[in-house]
Amino acid sequence: MRILLVKPHPQLLIAKRLQEGFLHLEPLELEIVAGGVPDEDEASICDLGIEEKPLEIFHDRLHKINPRIIGFTGYSSQSAMVKKLARLVKEQNPSIVTVAGGVHATIMPADYAEGSIDIIVRGEGGTTFREIVNRYKQGLPLHFGNVSLSPDDPEFREKSEMPPPEFPPVQDMPRPRRDLVQRSRYFCVWTSAPADNRRQHLFC
Numbered sequence: 001m002r003i004l005l006v007k008p009h010p011q012l013l014i015a016k017r018l019q020e021g022f023l024h025l026e027p028l029e030l031e032i033v034a035g036g037v038p039d040e041d042e043a044s045i046c047d048l049g050i051e052e053k054p055l056e057i058f059h060d061r062l063h064k065i066n067p068r069i070i071g072f073t074g075y076s077s078q079s080a081m082v083k084k085l086a087r088l089v090k091e092q093n094p095s096i097v098t099v100a101g102g103v104h105a106t107i108m109p110a111d112y113a114e115g116s117i118d119i120i121v122r123g124e125g126g127t128t129f130r131e132i133v134n135r136y137k138q139g140l141p142l143h144f145g146n147v148s149l150s151p152d153d154p155e156f157r158e159k160s161e162m163p164p165p166e167f168p169p170v171q172d173m174p175r176p177r178r179d180l181v182q183r184s185r186y187f188c189v190w191t192s193a194p195a196d197n198r199r200q201h202l203f204c
Contacts, residue, residue, distance in 0.1 A: 005073075
């Protein structure tokens, strides 16, 4: 089964400027989620923040991969774009399961309670996404507790207002799939003042 994991491009001007000249870090959150995908399934990561034409790239990847499940991550400043991308997915293929996770989904899950998003994940995503994939293949319900929420659940409001779930033990969290991204496209320019007061630039 094919799975696509997506990080939207930044919307805030300051975030765009930072990524253009100072840093653009690997999407570690999606690498960890991809690490939870069972070995027999195929996971792909699409980081739109490094693309010059992100929406075109998204349409192209969506068409070529034709995934059964798409997972989105995002900060609160990216929530509108997550919802826009999810709507594009449903317009192309309503049967694709859309999952929204990340910081915004954890603290404000009700904001993702709309028809284009099937599952809202709160808290750590790697182990939860692995459970979602396994349940999908077994034909079991994809929602459980206050971790994997359904906007259609009559108890959605009560569950979404509960405290975020605790993180699982570190040893249970998946190892990140850093092989799924082009690491040469990521960088961090850090300035410091050494003893001789000359400025240094470090590339990560």
